[in-house]
Amino acid sequence: MSFDAKRLESFDLLRLGLFACNKEGDILYANTAAQFLSGQSLKLLKERKLQYYLNSSDEWLANYRAHPEPSFLVPNELDHFLRPPAEPIPVLVTIHPFPDDENILLAEIVPADKTLQMTRERHMNELSENTRRLLRNLAHEIKNPLGGIRGAAQLLEGELHDPENKEFTEVIISEADRLQHLVDKILAPYRQLYHPVPTNVHEILERVRLLVQSEFPEGLKVVRDYDISVPEMMADRGQLTQISLNLMRNAAEALSEQIAQGTACITLKTRVVHHVQVGQSFCRTALNIHVIDNGEGIPKELTDSIFYPLVSGKEQGSGLGLSLVQTFVEQHGGSISVSSEAGRTDFSILFPLSL
Structure with missing residues (x-):
């Protein structure tokens, strides 16, 4: 036969x-x-x-x-x-x-060794997804009573005549607005519709580069190492811009000491790669985007959980930026990983390409 x-x-x-x-x-x-x-x-x-x-x-x-x-x-x-x-x-x-x-x-x-890696990645992805689902449900539960608290504080403020007492209602309203902003950020990825169109990745990266360099005009060098053979990919332009902006801005903010010394450097690198693993699938052709900085590196205790919601290495960070990045990358069928040591942190994204 x-x-x-x-x-x-x-x-x-x-x-x-x-x-x-x-x-x-x-x-x-x-x-x-x-x-x-x-x-x-x-x-x-x-x-x-x-x-x-x-x-x-x-x-x-x-x-x-x-x-x-x-x-x-x-x-x-x-x-x-x-x-x-x-x-x-x-x-x-x-x-x-x-x-x-x-x-x-x-x-x-x-x-x-790949079996262990795949098992570990699957476990980490499940934990991350469960955490995001829990936060999403929690955000929905908080949203309605939060509006009631703010509305009640506004009504109470209208009944108060002592300016000193009004300071307390102003604090309540201000904190309610802050929590509302946090809830909106948690829910943001799930409100945006994924709308892929043919997209020039380098065009997006260049726009983001100019924006970040305008925010950090001195002491920051950006190296562009682009593969000119990269074809257009089907992507949501807004999400791809948000991915690039979050990663570049995070890198720049992590380079505060190097910027002050004039030694800060971010490298934007693109490559077409073949026969690679993207998430749990094997991909014949993929786009690999790297955002590399020469900062002090991510603390080891945060490396495995850096993409979890509310996990941040910054004192004032919300911990939602990288979680949002991971969500958008996964909506494109891609995967994101990070390797970090003193002097080099590399966020690597893989997007499947249809050629």
Whole structure:
């Protein structure tokens, strides 16, 4: 029976490597992640058997040939994936029959370190989303009584004749307005409709650069390292502007000492990258945007939670800016990460590109 690889094309965007082989181990199909993992094209992979790449696969295949049951499963076995001339890497392998064809076996392969990273990222994303959902619900609960408090304070103020007493109602109104502003910021990402249009990313970055440099006219250098091959992408221009502005402004505010010394530097970098993981998906082509500063770095205790709502490294920060950035990035199907050490903090965004 001939094998129709088109049945597996939907697996091509998976983060994990996927091989399809027959009972003898002849490779019939490999998705993009598998090709990237092996460093070989599908054409070259088809010239070898799965046993060449996985030490233990010969034993698994022999077991399946002896007992070709639909329930056959090799779950998360630790093995080494050979990829000459590079060193073998430890991987976790799951092997099972193709649902519609017991003559075909699927081998799912994930580097062991990537498994830990994916689990950690999934856990952090779930925590972040749960926190945002909790805050959103809390903001809705606060909004109505807050309006009542402000209205009552205004009515009370109209009944007071002593200026000293009016100072108290003014404090109540002022604090109610401050809380209302905070509630509005929490709810802002969920009120904006996502409206993607063809967008020149460099045009957005340049507009934001000029704005930030006008706010910090002295002592701040901005280096532009743009990849001129970057195509237009489908993006919400308002959200993309907000993403860039928040990251650049945060970077500038973190460079106060360097600005005073005249050594502050922010680097805006864009690249088209291939075969990368974007969130929980594998992407053939993506846009990578970096906002890099030479500040003191993010405190280690904040690195893992920096995108959580109400988490901020600034004394007067609301902790909503980076949470908003992450929300907007995810609405574009992208992902954002940060690496930080003394002298270099790099916020890296990946957006899938449709070419």
